[in-house]
Amino acid sequence: MQGMRAPTVENRQRKPRRDALENRVRLIEAAKEILGRGGPEASLEAVARRANVGVGTLYRHFPNRDALFHAVYRQEMEQLVVRAEALDGAADPSGALRQWLHANVALVETKRGLLGALSVVLTDEAKASYVDLSTRLHRAVNLMLRQGAASGALRDDVVAEDLIETMYALCYAQPPGPDWRRQVLRRLDIFLDGLRA
Amino acid sequence: MQGMRAPTVENRQRKPRRDALENRVRLIEAAKEILGRGGPEASLEAVARRANVGVGTLYRHFPNRDALFHAVYRQEMEQLVVRAEALDGAADPSGALRQWLHANVALVETKRGLLGALSVVLTDEAKASYVDLSTRLHRAVNLMLRQGAASGALRDDVVAEDLIETMYALCYAQPPGPDWRRQVLRRLDIFLDGLRA
DNA sequence: CATTATACGGAGGGTGCCTCCGTTTGCAAG
DNA sequence: CTTGCAAACGGAGGCACCCTCCGTATAATG
Numbered sequence: 348m349q350g351m352r353a354p355t356v357e358n359r360q361r362k363p364r365r366d367a368l369e370n371r372v373r374l375i376e377a378a379k380e381i382l383g384r385g386g387p388e389a390s391l392e393a394v395a396r397r398a399n400v401g402v403g404t405l406y407r408h409f410p411n412r413d414a415l416f417h418a419v420y421r422q423e424m425e426q427l428v429v430r431a432e433a434l435d436g437a438a439d440p441s442g443a444l445r446q447w448l449h450a451n452v453a454l455v456e457t458k459r460g461l462l463g464a465l466s467v468v469l470t471d472e473a474k475a476s477y478v479d480l481s482t483r484l485h486r487a488v489n490l491m492l493r494q495g496a497a498s499g500a501l502r503d504d505v506v507a508e509d510l511i512e513t514m515y516a517l518c519y520a521q522p523p524g525p526d527w528r529r530q531v532l533r534r535l536d537i538f539l540d541g542l543r544a
Numbered sequence: 545m546q547g548m549r550a551p552t553v554e555n556r557q558r559k560p561r562r563d564a565l566e567n568r569v570r571l572i573e574a575a576k577e578i579l580g581r582g583g584p585e586a587s588l589e590a591v592a593r594r595a596n597v598g599v600g601t602l603y604r605h606f607p608n609r610d611a612l613f614h615a616v617y618r619q620e621m622e623q624l625v626v627r628a629e630a631l632d633g634a635a636d637p638s639g640a641l642r643q644w645l646h647a648n649v650a651l652v653e654t655k656r657g658l659l660g661a662l663s664v665v666l667t668d669e670a671k672a673s674y675v676d677l678s679t680r681l682h683r684a685v686n687l688m689l690r691q692g693a694a695s696g697a698l699r700d701d702v703v704a705e706d707l708i709e710t711m712y713a714l715c716y717a718q719p720p721g722p723d724w725r726r727q728v729l730r731r732l733d734i735f736l737d738g739l740r741a
Numbered sequence: 742c743a744t745t746a747t748a749c750g751g752a753g754g755g756t757g758c759c760t761c762c763g764t765t766t767g768c769a770a771g
Numbered sequence: 772c773t774t775g776c777a778a779a780c781g782g783a784g785g786c787a788c789c790c791t792c793c794g795t796a797t798a799a800t801g
Contacts, residue, residue, distance in 0.1 A: 364767055367779060390757060401781035406759060505734070513731055516717030520709045534710055537702070538731075541738030557746070561798050564748055587788060598750035603790060 371408050373398040378419050383458050391415070417476065423458075424480050427451065431487035440494040441501055445539055447488075448514050452531050455518045484511070502544050513538055568605050570595040575616050580655050588612070614673065620655075621677050624648065628684035637691040638698055642736055644685075645711050649728055652715045681708070699741050710735055 377398035381389050391412060395405040409415040430447060437443035488507035495501035514535060521530050574595035578586050588609060592602040606612040627644060634640035685704035692698035711732060718727050 361768065361777070364778060366767070370779085391759090392757065402759080403761085403781055404779075407779075411759080509731055509734070512717045513714065513735075516713035517710065519716060520713030534706055534735075537706070537738040538710075538735050539738070541734040541736070558799055561747060563798075567748085588790090589788065599790080600750055600792085601748075604748075608790080 367408075370398070370400055370404055374400060374405055374408055374415070375418050375422065378415050379422075379458075382416070382419065387416075421477065421480070424477060424484070426454070428480055428484045428487065431484055435487060435490060437491070440491045440498070441539075441542075444488070444491050444495070444510070445536075447491075448510065448535060448539075449532060451514060452518060452528065452535065455515075456528055496544070499544055501542050505542055564605075567595070567597055567601055571597060571602055571605055571612070572615050572619065575612050576619075576655075579613070579616065584613075618674065618677070621674060621681070623651070625677055625681045625684070628681055632684060632687060634688070637688045637695070638736075638739075641685070641688050641692070641707070642733070644688075645707065645732060645736075646729060648711060649715060649725065649732065652712075653725055693741070696741055698739050702739060 374394065377394045381394045381397055385393070391405060392402055394415070395402045398405070405415075409418060430450060434443045434447055485507040488510060492501060492505060492507065492510075493503075496503040517531050517534050517538075521527055521534075571591065574591045578591045578594055582590070588602060589599055591612070592599045595602070602612075606615060627647060631640045631644055682704040685707060689698060689702060689704065689707075690700075693700040714728050714731050714735075718724055718731075
């Protein structure tokens with residue numbers, strides 16, 4: 348009977364409240380920890396508890412499980428992009444790529460569960476909401492790939508997406524264990540060998 | 545107060561009842577369908593319903609979610625092994641391997657969700673219960689690999705596990721979509737290129 | 742048949758998901 | 772500093788699923 352029950356972000360009239368902003372930050376922080384340990388199964392109510400917040404608050408900020416995952420993923424991805432852009436203009440593109448990939452594997456190693464949680468939600472359509480970051484990431488990596496191809500070191504029919512997804516694929520497939528990293532890197536390097544011209 | 549409540553398989557006195565055997569088969573069949581569609585999240589009660597069986601029955605046959613997954617996985621794996629063993633003695637080992645991997649990818653394509661459901665449970669310790677099948681599988685694939693290495697076509701520091709896990713990894717990473725298969729096969733072939741001596 | 746080990750169904754207690762709404766609180770206009 | 776209200780909060784409650792327990796049904800055996 349009475350429109351405008353829940354004003355969305357677009358048409359709000361005042362500036363956001365301080366407590367709301369703080370809670371959002373605390374929720375993402377809590378989600379990183381809980382999801383990182385428990386994987387995709389982890390309870391959202393546990394996240395709310397850890398953030399000292401009612402479930403209602405969690406669900407207002409993130410209307411469903413996936414929304415929360417995406418918020419976390421966005422932060423992780425930002426790190427990735429920054430690292431990738433830092434590689435621009437490296438002397439040895441192929442080597443730089445390899446280094447970058449290895450660094451990412453190391454990053455993943457510290458967040459096992461999170462990786463699992465995310466890959467469940469990562470469909471094509473989901474990715475559409477990251478166009479901004481995704482574009483920057485692909486631009487940076489493709490730059491490397493093209494430099495490598497131009498210098499004749501790498502084949503020229505490979506794109507950033509191949510590299511990135513394969514890396515995650517290998518991380519994900521290897522079961523956790525003492526030589527997790529060794530195995531992942533070994534296979535990654537084989538793939539990179541396949542990339543040579 | 546009264547031992548032997550639930551006689552285990554080892555110490556049973558009569559031969560198993562016919563209805564029990566039928567139900568077990570129906571449950572696995574139902575699980576293949578439901579898990580195949582719904583992925584690891586799918587409801588076990590849905591499986592029971594689909595099999596026209598009470599939940600109690602499901603849980604007696606498979607004490608928990610993982611047990612059911614494993615039963616399904618075992619059946620899938622049997623197919624894999626049979627195919628692999630059929631390749632023995634092929635003229636072109638490297639080509640035979642490639643063919644086998646491609647065939648598996650095609651198999652996976654028809655069972656998307658199932659793959660996801662399984663990879664969640666596939667830790668090292670879980671695999672330990674498949675030693676029999678796993679051994680046969682590795683033996684068959686390694687045979688191919690060694691033949692390839694002997695003929696100088698393939699590098700010699702690669703084992704069956706590398707191949708198999710990488711294949712699953714690539715299948716899993718690629719989001720479902722129209723050119724799912726094309727992408728997976730492309731990356732798989734790059735990996736195979738990396739395998740050359 | 743009668744006996745009984747074996748298996749079945751589904752109610753029930755526990756937990757997690759998400760929604761709804763009465764209450765609280767920060768912001769800003771007077 | 773009040774006051775008014777949009778914005779945000781908390782958590783009860785309804786629903787689905789997980790798994791256990793146990794009274795009832797039934798296939799095997801003699």
